[in-house]
Every structure is written in structure tokens, then in C-alpha cells.
Amino acid sequence: MPTRSKPLTALSTDPTGRTLGLSLPPGSLVTETNDGLWREPLLWVADGTAAPGTWAQYLPARDAAGLQPVLLQDEPRIEEWWDGELDPGMMSDPGDHRAEEVLKTFWESAVSDTSEDEEDEGETIAPFTGRWPGLASPERAVADPDTTAADVADALIKHSLDSPRLALVPVGRAADLPAAIGWSGPVNYESDVARLCAVLRSWEDRFGIQVVALSYARLDLSVAAPPQTLDEALAVAAEHFAFCPDNIWQGYETIRLYAEEALVGNTHWTFWWD
Structure with a gap:
């Protein structure tokens, strides 16, 4: 055993x-x-x-x-x-996957689905284009991860x-x-949830999530190092769109609105899959 x-x-x-x-x-x-x-x-x-x-x-x-x-x-x-x-x-094993490769694949799929279903694809993913924008920069923790x-x-x-x-x-x-x-x-x-866990590992390292x-069908995370500005939040929102498009499609409709209302300074991230 x-x-x-x-x-x-x-x-x-x-x-x-x-x-x-x-x-x-x-x-x-x-x-x-x-x-x-x-x-x-x-x-x-x-x-x-x-x-x-x-x-x-x-x-x-x-x-x-x-x-x-x-x-x-x-x-x-x-x-x-x-x-x-x-x-x-x-x-599989989360260690077998690279977070950026997983997110890039998810991003391309989500953008493709958006372009098929939405007339305003550009507005949904603005300020990004269909090209994967890359990982967001790490943030400095504002609180102890366990306390958060x-x-x-x-x-x-x-x-x-x-x-x-x-x-x-x-x-x-x-x-x-x-x-x-x-x-x-x-x-x-x-x-294969291990692919999502590879992303969670990266978020654990960059944003202090637990x-x-x-x-x-819902996942709740604590975030000890959330983005503090809109620009920082937009970069994170792109990752969230790749990780769980329903957060935008069935909630905020655009990545920009999601970044503004759900991510700036927020120590709690929620994901829900339809």
C-alpha cells in the first residue's frame, strides 16, 4: 500500500x-x-x-x-x-505536465470555442488576441497562506x-x-484533473493558492498573493479563462470585467464547470 x-x-x-x-x-x-x-x-x-x-x-x-x-x-x-x-x-501525475503548456492548450481551445459561439469574440477576450499571452508574473504575498x-x-x-x-x-x-x-x-x-493540478501547483508558487x-463541479481556492492592479489582474484572468472558460462565459462575459470585479485584490478564487 x-x-x-x-x-x-x-x-x-x-x-x-x-x-x-x-x-x-x-x-x-x-x-x-x-x-x-x-x-x-x-x-x-x-x-x-x-x-x-x-x-x-x-x-x-x-x-x-x-x-x-x-x-x-x-x-x-x-x-x-x-x-x-x-x-x-x-x-496521471501532476508532475508529468507543465503548467504553461496545459494553459496554452486550454486557451487555444477556449478561444476557438468562443469564436464559434460568440459574435463578439474580440470583446470577450480583449485586450488579448487569439494568441496565448503567456503566464502572469508572480505576485508578492499580502498575507500568510495558511491564515488566508x-x-x-x-x-x-x-x-x-x-x-x-x-x-x-x-x-x-x-x-x-x-x-x-x-x-x-x-x-x-x-x-485528467492532474493537468489542472499542474496549473494549481504553478498558482501555488506564484500566488500562494491553497x-x-x-x-x-466547483473548486474554491484561497489566494495569499492576489493581483493588485488591473493590468496584473488581466494577465491572471487570461489564465483563468483557459483554466475554466465558464467563469467568463457564464458569469462576467468578458475577461476585462472578470479581472476588474473578481480578481483585483481578491483572496478567494472560485471555478465552476458546467
Whole structure:
């Protein structure tokens, strides 16, 4: 059994995690069982709804046992979607992909789809053209990444997510978490989430992001180093358009408006795939 699953294996006989230096509430292990065979545990999920402060409370689990906290949101039509919907065997390794190559490919595809469906293609992607503009420059952190993540988690619990559950995932870095559990939220856009995780790794390095919450088809990130000016935000918005075109197509309609209203100084990024 891979080393990364050992902390979760320990929880099967020690539900409170005391041997790992933890004090967990009632919860359960989720294993990959989509082919009818038992697989290694993928994550631990609390039974109860997360309260403000929960994410920060269990952040020490990352250092103590290599377990990364994340909020999971129930869906009205697919309750506990993580039970039976996860398939890490379908994912490659994020380290096998280069973020810029992934984004360039996504950008070209998104621009092509825009030109087919929209009469005002130029307005949608302005000030950019159909050519991939390249990666945005790194930003300087305005806050501690863990503190930012805890604040974003609390805001989601209070104002956005109806019944989030705390989960703990054995993964080395937060950027790899979606692929590590085999999350399939963007399946209609990209089935190999490891390619998206390669971008998340780059954002982790350049913007201090952390994966804070996952829903059935939604991803919430905290951002410790968000763009501070419109020019900086436009460069990041181009990457977001490549990463998740629905953010623009079904929300702000243009990259410029998205940059102005969703990115400048914002420590919370949300992505949703149709």
C-alpha cells in the first residue's frame, strides 16, 4: 500500500487519530470502490457539518500526519458525491505536465470555442488576441497562506456553502489534492484533473493558492498573493479563462470585467464547470 495512505489506515483502528497526534470528531474513511473491489483509503470525512474555525483547527493535521484539510460540499441532487464518484486511477501525475503548456492548450481551445459561439469574440477576450499571452508574473504575498486559507474557509462556511464537511487527504501539497482523490468535477472540460493540478501547483508558487473546498463541479481556492492592479489582474484572468472558460462565459462575459470585479485584490478564487 502506498505510503501516503498510512495515516488513513491508522484511522481505521484509531478513529480519533490519537496515535497521529489528532483529536478527530466522528467521521468515516472513503475508499475507491468503483470496480467493486476494496482499494486503499482516499480520505477521511467528518460526519457533521463544519463550523467556522474548523479548517484552521485541523490544519495542524497537515504537519502532524501529512493530512491536508479541505471542505467538501454536499449537492442537493448528489448527496455525498465523494462516496463512489472518486477515481484516482484515471488521473496521471501532476508532475508529468507543465503548467504553461496545459494553459496554452486550454486557451487555444477556449478561444476557438468562443469564436464559434460568440459574435463578439474580440470583446470577450480583449485586450488579448487569439494568441496565448503567456503566464502572469508572480505576485508578492499580502498575507500568510495558511491564515488566508482559514479566512476563506470560514467565509465559505458562513456565507456560501450550505452543509460543508471537513475532509482530510493524505497529499504532499494542496495543489495535488483534486487529482489525489480522483475528483471529476471538470470532467466535461478535462477528464485528467492532474493537468489542472499542474496549473494549481504553478498558482501555488506564484500566488500562494491553497485548495480550500471542493463541490461536485466547483473548486474554491484561497489566494495569499492576489493581483493588485488591473493590468496584473488581466494577465491572471487570461489564465483563468483557459483554466475554466465558464467563469467568463457564464458569469462576467468578458475577461476585462472578470479581472476588474473578481480578481483585483481578491483572496478567494472560485471555478465552476458546467
